[in-house]
Amino acid sequence: MWWFLFPHCMYHLIRWFPKNNRLKIRILILLLSVGFLLPQFYVLLVEQSSRYCGQHLFGLLIASIVVTFVMLGFTFLFVLMDPIPFEVKFAFNCYGGLTCILGVLFIILSSLATECQNNTPILYYYSLATAVLSGISIGIxxxxxxxxxxxxxxxxxxxxxxxxxxxxxxxxxxxxxxxxV
Known part of the structure; x- marks a missing residue:
C-alpha cells in the first residue's frame, strides 16, 4: 500500500511551497518517483528471479511494476494540478483499495515464501521489503x-x-x- 501513501504524501508536500516557487521540488519529486522503478526492473532482469519459487512472488513483482507506473501517474497529477478534480480523487481512492489488496498479498505470500530465500534471494528480499512497507502504510x-x-x-x-x-x-x-487528499 506504499504505492498509495507516496502520492498522498507528495500531494501534501508540494502544497507546503508557494505556488510560484514549486519548480525545483516538482523536479525532485518526479525524479524520486521514477527512481522507484529502478530496483524493480533490476529484480525483474536478474536471471535468478525467474527460477521456480513455491509462492507467486514473480507475478507479484510484475503487478508491483504495473502499480508503480500508476503511482507515477497519480504523483505527476498531484504535483502538477491544483486543485484536484473530484474524478481524480475518486480514481485515486479506488486505486488505494487495489494497492491495499496488493499489499496484503505481498505480506501473506512473503511470509509463506521462506523456501524462496534460497532459490530466488533477490526476489524474496524485494518482496519482503515491499511487504514491510505495505504493512507500515496499512498501519498508518x-x-x-x-x-x-x-x-x-x-x-x-x-x-x-x-x-x-x-x-x-x-x-x-x-x-x-x-x-x-
Missing part, C-alpha cells in the same frame, strides 16, 4: 480511517479548517499533511 491508514469516517458521518466534527474547530484541529493545524 488504519490509524487515520476512524477519523475520516467520523468526519464523513458528522460533518466537520473532526476537522473544520474554516471554522477552526474539531477534535483534530490543533494537531493538524500546522501539519495538515496527516489529514487527507
Amino acid at each position: 491508514y488504519a490509524l487515520l480511517l476512524p477519523f475520516w469516517i467520523l468526519n464523513r458521518l458528522y460533518r466537520n466534527s473532526v476537522l473544520d479548517k474554516k471554522g477552526r474547530t474539531g477534535i483534530c484541529y490543533e494537531p493538524v493545524n500546522c501539519c495538515s499533511c496527516i489529514w487527507h
Whole structure:
C-alpha cells in the first residue's frame, strides 16, 4: 500500500511551497518517483528471479511494476494540478483499495515464501521489503480511517479548517499533511 501513501504524501508536500516557487521540488519529486522503478526492473532482469519459487512472488513483482507506473501517474497529477478534480480523487481512492489488496498479498505470500530465500534471494528480499512497507502504510491508514469516517458521518466534527474547530484541529493545524487528499 506504499504505492498509495507516496502520492498522498507528495500531494501534501508540494502544497507546503508557494505556488510560484514549486519548480525545483516538482523536479525532485518526479525524479524520486521514477527512481522507484529502478530496483524493480533490476529484480525483474536478474536471471535468478525467474527460477521456480513455491509462492507467486514473480507475478507479484510484475503487478508491483504495473502499480508503480500508476503511482507515477497519480504523483505527476498531484504535483502538477491544483486543485484536484473530484474524478481524480475518486480514481485515486479506488486505486488505494487495489494497492491495499496488493499489499496484503505481498505480506501473506512473503511470509509463506521462506523456501524462496534460497532459490530466488533477490526476489524474496524485494518482496519482503515491499511487504514491510505495505504493512507500515496499512498501519498508518488504519490509524487515520476512524477519523475520516467520523468526519464523513458528522460533518466537520473532526476537522473544520474554516471554522477552526474539531477534535483534530490543533494537531493538524500546522501539519495538515496527516489529514487527507
